[in-house]
Amino acid sequence: MVNLIKEIPISMRGVIRSQQLDPTDRRILLALDEDPRAPTMVLAQRLGLARGTVQSRIERMTASGVLRANSTRVDPEGLGRGVLAEVSAELDQSHINEAVAALGGIPEVLECLAPAGDTDLLIRVVATSPDDLYRVSEEIRLCPGIRRTSTRMILRTVIPYRTTALLGADDGGGAAPSSAPPKRRRT
Amino acid sequence: MVNLIKEIPISMRGVIRSQQLDPTDRRILLALDEDPRAPTMVLAQRLGLARGTVQSRIERMTASGVLRANSTRVDPEGLGRGVLAEVSAELDQSHINEAVAALGGIPEVLECLAPAGDTDLLIRVVATSPDDLYRVSEEIRLCPGIRRTSTRMILRTVIPYRTTALLGADDGGGAAPSSAPPKRRRT
DNA sequence: GGTAGAGTGGTCAATCTGATCAAAGAAATT
DNA sequence: AATTTCTTTGATCAGATTGACCACTCTACC
Incomplete structure (x- = not known):
């Protein structure tokens, strides 16, 4: 057995990622599931956003490394x-x-x-x-x-790889988990 | 232990896929790694193909299910x-x-x-x-x-998920594996 | 209150698109 | 080998979209 954490310098997971996807990013990503090459005009109309917003959001996600290569599809x-x-x-x-x-x-x-x-x-x-x-x-x-x-x-892929449930999770903002333990209400 | 092959009806892997990616498809996919939303005009120019070809190839791949959802990225x-x-x-x-x-x-x-x-x-x-x-x-x-x-x-992703080596494999056509055993030449 | 960042809506010239067509080439079938 | 079928090509067109830029508004933070 070896300790791989110190020994392997090359790692994507070890890189600190600065971008967290907010609800708007996630809505855009879910819309892109319908058509990954949909024009930003069309996406903007569908999402009720300004075209420039969709454009800059996609650019930002693309530049940040939070999306894997298209070929991983x-x-x-x-x-x-x-x-x-x-x-x-x-x-x-x-x-x-x-x-x-x-x-x-x-x-x-x-x-x-x-x-x-x-x-x-x-x-x-x-x-x-x-x-x-x-x-x-x-x-x-x-x-x-x-x-x-x-x-x-x-032998079989029982549930194929998917992230839509994570993207669609209703967790209010940023990266807070939707399936975190419920907050205790004062009674 | 249970036999999942007969028992699980829902499976993507169990579905017979009719589309195999040929070298042109694969070149397009590799080009899309540079910019997944690149205009077909630009892709066509870069690849030395007719625009209509790129368009129909992307449409075909999209329709065939050989690509996973964009959100899997x-x-x-x-x-x-x-x-x-x-x-x-x-x-x-x-x-x-x-x-x-x-x-x-x-x-x-x-x-x-x-x-x-x-x-x-x-x-x-x-x-x-x-x-x-x-x-x-x-x-x-x-x-x-x-x-x-x-x-x-x-603990660590040592090699992140990638398919580019498979896509770029020089195997002459269709789905033939590039790393198959070499054919024996008659001597 | 001031500042910075994000979003909005608008504008413009250039580029791109979907759809269609005829012709040529390639692949499959007879 | 001949025929048929499929794919690719290049062209065309009106409409759609783009990247870039701008001024303004809104929001969050100090």
């Missing part, structure tokens, strides 16, 4: 990668950077997370077939710094 | 959900549909996968804090049909 199945799997990996402490760099060089590696607990990395991968998954898993296992891997194939 | 951290975790859950076979429906009703549940192996569901969740994560995990645990859960907090 692509279903890997559309690229012939119908098999999804999660690979757990234990790392060798002296080759952490090489391991991560090597993993980043494998196209089928979609994402790589460092969890608390009994494994060092959780790697989300895709493949064209179970046999191809074996190949990808081997490729991962042979990365420098990878000591041990375990592959778990995903 | 949102980093939950921008919504105050800075804590990410994976919850493993074992299900009670007689309440599977209720379990899934209940999970779908929890805004912090981003995604729900059914893996092969020793657990029934892998649930990706977010929360505002570790304490909030405890609350979310409890909410999940109390869903009908959930028999046992285990929560693993993600």
Whole structure:
């Protein structure tokens, strides 16, 4: 087991994000779900906002990094990668950077997370077939710094990735959570 | 343990997708990473394609379901959900549909996968804090049909979700994998 | 009260759009 | 190989939209 927090310098999660989405941003994002390329004029009319507001909000969100690349919307199945799997990996402490760099060089590696607990990395991968998954898993296992891997194939996506419930959460403003414990009223 | 393949009717993965992205689609998607709302005129010029082609390709991809909702691009951290975790859950076979429906009703549940192996569901969740994560995990645990859960907090995103390597893979056409075993040449 | 930032509505020339068309090219079928 | 079907291309047009700019208003903060 290794401590990845200090050892891995490259991280999106470790970057302090200055932008929090306010209700207007979120309304805009929900509207963009209908048509991600809708003209700002149309969005403004639909949302009852000034056109300049919609424009500047979209620009700001785009510039701030709070939105991932558009290509993250692509279903890997559309690229012939119908098999999804999660690979757990234990790392060798002296080759952490090489391991991560090597993993980043494998196209089928979609994402790589460092969890608390009994494994060092959780790697989300895709493949064209179970046999191809074996190949990808081997490729991962042979990365420098990878000591041990375990592959778990995903049989079904029961609830596809979604954020609309978070965006639509009625929580009054900024980043306050909608599902926080209710405030106690004085009685 | 339960067999989720037959029991869960609602699934995106189970739907047969007719659209496979060809090299032109993929070039367009890579160009859209620079600016997801770039005018088709500009994209066409950059890609050396007719404007009508870009337009019809984007329309086709949009209509086919091969792209997820735009809101999936949102980093939950921008919504105050800075804590990410994976919850493993074992299900009670007689309440599977209720379990899934209940999970779908929890805004912090981003995604729900059914893996092969020793657990029934892998649930990706977010929360505002570790304490909030405890609350979310409890909410999940109390869903009908959930028999046992285990929560693993993600400490760091080592490689953020990305598909560009798959899109940019030089594999000649359609959905053929670029990292498939090389064809044996006759010698 | 003063200041800074955000939102509003308006303006303008340039750019873009959706829709349509005919022709050419590419792919699929017979 | 010939035929059919599909896709791409380039062109056209009136209307829509854009980026940039402006003055004004509103809101939040000091």
